[in-house]
Amino acid sequence: MTWLIPPRLLLALSLLMILVHWLAPLATVVPPHWNLIGILLMAGGFWMALAIARRFRKVDTEINTFKTPRKLVTDGLFGLSRNPIYLGMTIFLAGLAVFLGTASPWTGPVVFFLVANGWYIPVEERNAAEHFGADYAAYRTRVRRWL
16 A cells, blocks of 8 residues: 555545535534634644655655655754654644534544554654664654654
8 A cells, every 4th residue: 555655645634524524523623713723733734744845855865655765864853853744744634623623524633643653654764774774773762753
């Protein structure tokens, strides 16, 4: 299932969250006047993911989860989180859930977090350990997986 790269999962979950909100909104959990905070979270999460994509392009390393990394990036947002792109995507989905305002869309960020933490990140960590050895091990002791 290497075709299910994180951006595809993000898009699928976003669409499912909107659909579930329309079809089965459950209870309102975010009052209407607070929904706009969701737009700020979505923008912040999108900015994080975009910033990392640009950084990867600039240093010429692989962004695809299932391909071999070419360089170990440890600066910028990677100084705060070993997985800032997944953090940004999770924040984006949480922002969408806040924007929609009902309980049902909250499954989206939870599912993304679980898939990233249980599948994407372990694959990347194995690849990084294999290709960067001691440098990655040292980085891993300094910076946490999420925050």
